Amino acid sequence: MKTPLSRWQRLLIASSLSLPFLASTSAVQAQTNFASRTGFSTYYQLFNANSPWNVRPVRPTLGTYQIKKPLYNPTWIPFVGEGRTSLAVFMTDSDDPPITVYGTAGLNGVNDPDTGGQRDITLPHWPSRVMPASGSDGHADIIDTSTGIIHSFYKLRNTNGRWTASMYGWSRIDGRGWGDAAHWSQGARASGVPSSGGLIRRHEVNDGAPYYKHALAMSLPTHSLANGISAPSYVYPATTADTGAASFTGALPLGARMMLPASFDLSRIKNPDLRKVANTLKVYGAYVVDSNYDTAYSIYVENGSGFSLMPNGWDTSVVDELELIRAALRQVVGAEGWVNGNNASLPADDDDPLLSMRGRWVHTGTSVTGPGAFRTWEQAIVFPDTKTRISQTNYTTLSKVNWGKPVAGRKMRFKSVASGGARIRLQVKTGPSVAFDSGFLQNDTGASFTWPGTENGAVSVVLIAESGVNMPSSVRGVLSAD
Numbered sequence: 001m002k003t004p005l006s007r008w009q010r011l012l013i014a015s016s017l018s019l020p021f022l023a024s025t026s027a028v029q030a031q032t033n034f035a036s037r038t039g040f041s042t043y044y045q046l047f048n049a050n051s052p053w054n055v056r057p058v059r060p061t062l063g064t065y066q067i068k069k070p071l072y073n074p075t076w077i078p079f080v081g082e083g084r085t086s087l088a089v090f091m092t093d094s095d096d097p098p099i100t101v102y103g104t105a106g107l108n109g110v111n112d113p114d115t116g117g118q119r120d121i122t123l124p125h126w127p128s129r130v131m132p133a134s135g136s137d138g139h140a141d142i143i144d145t146s147t148g149i150i151h152s153f154y155k156l157r158n159t160n161g162r163w164t165a166s167m168y169g170w171s172r173i174d175g176r177g178w179g180d181a182a183h184w185s186q187g188a189r190a191s192g193v194p195s196s197g198g199l200i201r202r203h204e205v206n207d208g209a210p211y212y213k214h215a216l217a218m219s220l221p222t223h224s225l226a227n228g229i230s231a232p233s234y235v236y237p238a239t240t241a242d243t244g245a246a247s248f249t250g251a252l253p254l255g256a257r258m259m260l261p262a263s264f265d266l267s268r269i270k271n272p273d274l275r276k277v278a279n280t281l282k283v284y285g286a287y288v289v290d291s292n293y294d295t296a297y298s299i300y301v302e303n304g305s306g307f308s309l310m311p312n313g314w315d316t317s318v319v320d321e322l323e324l325i326r327a328a329l330r331q332v333v334g335a336e337g338w339v340n341g342n343n344a345s346l347p348a349d350d351d352d353p354l355l356s357m358r359g360r361w362v363h364t365g366t367s368v369t370g371p372g373a374f375r376t377w378e379q380a381i382v383f384p385d386t387k388t389r390i391s392q393t394n395y396t397t398l399s400k401v402n403w404g405k406p407v408a409g410r411k412m413r414f415k416s417v418a419s420g421g422a423r424i425r426l427q428v429k430t431g432p433s434v435a436f437d438s439g440f441l442q443n444d445t446g447a448s449f450t451w452p453g454t455e456n457g458a459v460s461v462v463l464i465a466e467s468g469v470n471m472p473s474s475v476r477g478v479l480s481a482d
Contacts, residue, residue: 153188193289238289
């Protein structure tokens with residue numbers, strides 16, 4: 001039974017701002033043909049129909065804050081296009097060989113925020129044609145249509161046949177394209193999304209449609225972005241902010257959806273390619289996913305598309321039209337409703353998982369780690385084949401995502417998702433006392449409880465996982481609102 005406290009109310013509590021309600025992804029039927037040229041959850045149309053990327057607002061309410069002009073370089077113009085700061089998206093073939101990506105100089109592996117450490121990343125398939133963007137960010141996304149995973153890299157480089165990167169994240173092709181409170185970092189953008197999210201793709205540029213059928217990806221300069229002190233640095237559906245956010249001087253958070261008002265006169269946009277972008281900004285808008293240096297706004301187009309607003313050289317009329325869009329863009333702060341990619345109203349609020357399985361898993365009662373360990377692609381602790389049951393404990397912390405924290409007095413449910421006979425147990429403590437103990441739960445079983453307050457001490461959680469026997473096993477616990 002749902003509690004009266006909806007995500008809309010929780011967002012208001014977390015940010016003290018009036019923010020748009022977006023239902024998170026509900027359960028979707030598994031899709032195996034990720035290379036299909038039609039339908040959602042494919043290489044050609046990323047994420048499911050309920051993804052925030054594929055959802056549009058009905059009669060949105062817009063805020064008043066205006067995106068700022070360049071601060072240090074007055075002649076710089078807004079940018080819509082491909083190039084050094086964008087990326088290309090590469091699809092794997094089942095015959096592509098595996099490749100290991102190593103950390104850049106000075107790192108003991110690639111930074112992997114989801115696991116909380118650095119490690120070498122070995123992918124089962126790697127296309128020979130991978131070419132990272134030439135800019136310092138070196139973005140590239142590899143979409144594996146056999147596993148349904150988008151692999152997103154930051155500062156990816158190939159030096160004499162050796163691949164290196166600074167950061168890695170992954171997301172599901174059939175997911176929602178944004179992090180959640182458990183799997184909070186799912187890509188190489190500062191907002192925790194894969195760089196392919198919201199990208200204007202090569203196959204879309206000349207498809208004859210009047211607008212792109214998804215929200216776009218946008219970056220803003222630091223003097224337009226919020227610092228997390230005077231205003232939240234990120235809001236739902238973003239799960240994280242730029243590492244330098246504390247020095248920002250604007251008011252717009254990562255995760256903000258920017259739109260043109262319904263009254264915006266598209267006839268003033270004469271350039272047909274920019275008009276298609278502007279029309280998309282009226283229908284879907286663009287999510288703020290990253291920061292840039294002193295460009296009023298950048299909207300990303302896939303490299304290799306041939307997209308250019310000025311194919312014949314400098315065009316002052318296009319400059320004027322880009323400025324018209326900048327002056328009119330505003331943040332969505334509410335809406336009468338939301339429609340998904342299939343033109344259906346969104347289903348009821350479906351709560352995100354609030355508990356990650358990451359961290360150190362030690363033998364219960366000791367400080368010795370292993371042999372079971374967190375595996376990011378499974379989002380679970382995975383045990384090897386063992387003849388006796390292994391017990392390991394994780395003294396984990398809950399999500400630090402500002403909109404993804406449990407609320408005192410709220411009805412919660414803890415569920416086990418396990419294989420091979422593994423099981424899991426949750427203890428919720430207030431101070432030194434145990435306020436709730438689920439006991440060991442087998443696969444697809446759960447227990448409900450009310451989240452405690454802090455009257456008797458700080459709230460903390462302990463996870464205890466036990467392996468199966470005589471076969472490999474895995475288990476994860478899912479904590480969500482009941």
